[in-house]
Amino acid sequence: MLEGKKVAATIDQLEQADRKVVLTAAPDKHEMVMIARIQGLSATPHLVSLAGQPSLPQLAALIDCARLFIGVDSAPMHMAATPYIELFGPTKLQFWRPWGDHNRVIWAGDYGPLPHPDTIDTNTRQRYLSTISVEDVVEGHQEFFT
Secondary structure, eight states: OOOHHHHHHHHHHHOOTTOOEEEOOOSOHHHHHHHHHHHHHOOOTTEEEOTTOOOHHHHHHHHHHOSOEEEESSHHHHHOOSOEEEEEOSSOHHHHSOOSSSEEEEEGGGTSOOOOGGGOOTTOOOOGGGGSOHHHHHHHHHTTOO
């Protein structure tokens, strides 16, 4: 995912008094630390964390009620039927990108070179999505709220 500072900055730019921003994550120790860091960096008063709490069916229902989903190439993205912004790193974009008209894909490969998807070391701490700019995510949001 984007580094914590960029996620917090994105949240702060998207936040509005009439909306809640909800953070979710798997109940993984590293993801929980990441969510706590994002919460600590964000100035948004309407930030809610459900990290580690919902089951997959509950998460699907939460996403279904959302006005916009912003996420990475993962199971929740594939469950989203609501408008969404999807952040992709070194993956086979042509196979895994979302279908339909209510989405915007932001690919890290547009910001710099990425390794071939078949050569990715999944145990690396390298975060290819960190090259994606906050401004482009915020701009993508405007497509759904103008």
